[in-house]
Amino acid sequence: MKKIVALMKKDIKLLFRDKMAVFFTFVFPLIFAFIFGSIFSGDGGGSKALKVAVVDLDQTEQSQQFVKSIEDADEFTVTLATEEKAKDLVRRGKRVAYFILPKGFGEDYKGVFSGSPPEVLVGIDPSRTAEAGYLEGSLMKLGINRFEQAFSDPSAMIEQLDTSMAEIQQSDDIPAEWKSLLGDYLPKMKQLTEQELGDNSEFTFGGDGEANPMMPLKVTKQEEVVQRSGPKNAFSITIPQGVIWAIMGCVIGFAISLVQEKTLGTMNRLIVAPISRTQIVAGKALGCFMAQIAVVTLLFLVAYFILGVRFNLPKLVLAAVASGVCFVGLMMFFASLAKTERSVAGITNAFLVMMGMIGGAMIPLFVMPGWMQAISNFSPVKWAIVAFEGAIWRNFSYTEMMTPVLILLAIGVVAFILGTRMVKLEEA
Amino acid sequence: MxxxxxxxxxxxxxxxxxxxxxxxxxxxxxxxxxxxxxxxxxxxxxxxxxxxxxxxxxxxxxxxxxxxxxxxxxxxxxxxxxxxxxxxxxxxxxxxxxxxxxxxxxxxxxxxxxxxxxxxxxxxxxxxxxxxxxxxxxxxxxxxxxxxxxxxxxxxxxxxxxxxxxxxxxxxxxxxxxxxxxxxxxxxxxxxxxxxxxxxxxxxxxxxxxxxxxGELLNQHGGETQISISSDQGVKEFKSNDVSNDLIQALQSSDKVYDISVNRPDLEAVFLNLTGRQLRD
The missing domain is CATH 3.40.50.300 (P-loop containing nucleotide triphosphate hydrolases)
Incomplete structure (x- = not known):
């Protein structure tokens, strides 16, 4: 085993000494995942608006006015929907949240001194807790507008005060002390407003309204069980794609290095040394496998800490090991087909790029037309991507994970056996 | 061994x-x-x-x-x-x-x-x-x-x-x-x-x-040594299997000797004799 590890360490060291190999194995996949992820998620320097669905069940002038204020706000990108559709969009992760303006919203919106604050039912994707506070704050800011509207029009304010005083007098719920206090306070306020109106001066209320204890909105949060069948963000799609590019870089690098051992003559040294051919092949395979595990680890660390991609770790390990075995087998197979570095690079590149194209390494599988998805079943790249996606956003059970994992292992084992049988180590 | x-x-x-x-x-x-x-x-x-x-x-x-x-x-x-x-x-x-x-x-x-x-x-x-x-x-x-x-x-x-x-x-x-x-x-x-x-x-x-x-190869396959003596009697070239004796005899028969050249066979000659080709052909 020590000799196999020595062979593996040597190959990993050689990989890191080759700047081009490091670029295509470690850097390029990250760039790929980041750029395409940013483009697809719309975070490439453009709008940071939260995508929300808005449902107006009230359909009053005030509710429509409030919906318009949400649409006009920079913080939100609004989709108007039915209640059912809005909830479905959030459950499937298509929208961060939904806002429902229930019946009676308009009445409450008008009432500044009486009644309840207008209620907004908010359902937020529980995985977007980071945005929840920002979203609520933005909504409150829009709610404050109703005070501005009420207080910036003295005539409307007087009308509002009359309505409020009548409602207070008729109400049975308000304690007598409060009725007395408000009965004393509101007429004085009306008098002040009429005086201000008579002076035709600029009207303000309570300085900047800072002393106003009333809530602009009543935000009622609703629990949503996310039944997401789609990716949470674009990086959840592009990271598995980036991983595939990294793995393909490893496969090409190691297939070339195996042929290179023969053309350089170092293979002759290995064969003459007290080490079996099985150990030589195992050392090369272990090197390729460990390099793949290293790139997968690096990319998913970046994905987790920088790009906010979440995954199930045990399932991710399963996917990484299965794809590692698969691509080690393919590496051996390709290396057995060629006698020169140039030919092995050509064969491996051609095969892997084609498999990558039909397997979803360039275009996500779920946006492919049906016929292409059917063809993609023949690509090991597809099964590797499905396995990684299963651990990220497809929410695969372990039973569901078994399909891509077993296919990958089968491809790997068959390719490895074929490759080790066909490869002639002593062939210089 | x-x-x-x-x-x-x-x-x-x-x-x-x-x-x-x-x-x-x-x-x-x-x-x-x-x-x-x-x-x-x-x-x-x-x-x-x-x-x-x-x-x-x-x-x-x-x-x-x-x-x-x-x-x-x-x-x-x-x-x-x-x-x-x-x-x-x-x-x-x-x-x-x-x-x-x-x-x-x-x-x-x-x-x-x-x-x-x-x-x-x-x-x-x-x-x-x-x-x-x-x-x-x-x-x-x-x-x-x-x-x-x-x-x-x-x-x-x-x-x-x-x-x-x-x-x-x-x-x-x-x-x-x-x-x-x-x-x-x-x-x-x-x-x-x-x-x-x-x-x-x-x-x-x-x-x-x-x-x-x-030595064995030269003796067995190298052929004879080429000797060339330039003296008052002109230039004399001959092949020899016994260089020392042949050289002494040649020198004794001349009054003035200007130059002596002894070309012993080498492995190139051995290869030539064995194959009929130069080693670097």
Whole structure:
């Protein structure tokens, strides 16, 4: 085993000494995942608006006015929907949240001194807790507008005060002390407003309204069980794609290095040394496998800490090991087909790029037309991507994970056996 | 002792090695001399267990060269620079040493000795890609000596090497002989074989044409010595099998001698006489 590890360490060291190999194995996949992820998620320097669905069940002038204020706000990108559709969009992760303006919203919106604050039912994707506070704050800011509207029009304010005083007098719920206090306070306020109106001066209320204890909105949060069948963000799609590019870089690098051992003559040294051919092949395979595990680890660390991609770790390990075995087998197979570095690079590149194209390494599988998805079943790249996606956003059970994992292992084992049988180590 | 009996190897229609048999005694430098494509490298590949013979056998101190025990005794310096150019000299040696189970406490000293032996101690930490051709050849040798092998197979070790590095390699070969190593040295340079080897086998088209010490080969296949004497009686040229007697007689018959030239046969002449071709054809 020590000799196999020595062979593996040597190959990993050689990989890191080759700047081009490091670029295509470690850097390029990250760039790929980041750029395409940013483009697809719309975070490439453009709008940071939260995508929300808005449902107006009230359909009053005030509710429509409030919906318009949400649409006009920079913080939100609004989709108007039915209640059912809005909830479905959030459950499937298509929208961060939904806002429902229930019946009676308009009445409450008008009432500044009486009644309840207008209620907004908010359902937020529980995985977007980071945005929840920002979203609520933005909504409150829009709610404050109703005070501005009420207080910036003295005539409307007087009308509002009359309505409020009548409602207070008729109400049975308000304690007598409060009725007395408000009965004393509101007429004085009306008098002040009429005086201000008579002076035709600029009207303000309570300085900047800072002393106003009333809530602009009543935000009622609703629990949503996310039944997401789609990716949470674009990086959840592009990271598995980036991983595939990294793995393909490893496969090409190691297939070339195996042929290179023969053309350089170092293979002759290995064969003459007290080490079996099985150990030589195992050392090369272990090197390729460990390099793949290293790139997968690096990319998913970046994905987790920088790009906010979440995954199930045990399932991710399963996917990484299965794809590692698969691509080690393919590496051996390709290396057995060629006698020169140039030919092995050509064969491996051609095969892997084609498999990558039909397997979803360039275009996500779920946006492919049906016929292409059917063809993609023949690509090991597809099964590797499905396995990684299963651990990220497809929410695969372990039973569901078994399909891509077993296919990958089968491809790997068959390719490895074929490759080790066909490869002639002593062939210089 | 290395015993080779009736080795044969074919590559398709090409009979690369034909019925080669020889014996190499411990502590000897054995030269396998022949032009490119003569079958030298194929013979070495079979003697080191790198490839299987179609027929015949190789015996290294009673061991099959492909056995694990025999591999600890074999040091192969391949014809190509069999090194990892992107690694340092130390990295290369450390890796190859790891294949031979050299104990950790001896590893450093063995690497240091090997680098010192080939004169590269001061370049230990440098990448091989920055070495000259001669330095790479020397490191190629060092990588084969780490495990202190008994039998050192050198396949054209001076190919493409500058004169300075070539001389350094010659010194190293002779030093290894002094250390009691048995060296099998292939070359197509007859000067190298003549200078270094205790025994020489001349090979062409896969056949071992002649085998013996340099003196034996010259005597048996070199032909007569050419003598040329320029004197007051003119220029006299003749072939001689007994140089000293023939020379004394020729000098006694002349009053004034201006120039004497004695051209002894060399391995080139041996090869020419054996094959009808020049060694470098």
């Amino acid at each position: 290395i015993q080779v009996e009736s080795l044969n190897k074919r590559f398709g229609n090409i009979h690369a090695v034909r019925d080669v048999s020889l014996e190499i005694h411990p502590g000897q430098i054995f030269g396998l001399l022949g032009p490119n494509g003569a079958g030298k490298s194929t013979s070495i590949s079979m003697m080191t267990g790198l490839i299987d013979a179609d027929s015949g056998s190789v015996n290294l101190s009673g061991l099959n060269p492909q056995s694990k025990e025999a591999r600890y005794k074999i040091g192969l310096i391949p014809q190509s620079i069999a090194l990892y150019e992107e690694l340092t000299a130390t990295d290369n040696l450390s890796f190859f040493a790891s294949l031979y189970d050299i104990p950790k406490n001896q590893l450093e000293s063995r690497m240091e000795w090997a680098l010192d032996f080939v004169g590269l101690k001061d370049r230990a930490g440098d990448r091989v890609s920055g070495f000259s051709g001669g330095m790479k050849r020397r490191l190629n040798l060092a990588a084969s000596l780490l495990h202190d092998p008994d039998y050192i197979f050198m396949d054209e070790p001076t190919a493409g090497v500058d004169p300075q590095s070539r001389n350094k390699l010659f010194d190293s070969v002779l030093e290894l002989k002094e250390l009691g190593k048995t060296i099998i040295y292939t070359t197509h340079y007859m000067e190298e074989a003549q200078k270094l080897c205790d025994q020489v086998g001349i090979i062409d088209h896969g056949q071992l044409l002649a085998l013996g010490t340099v």
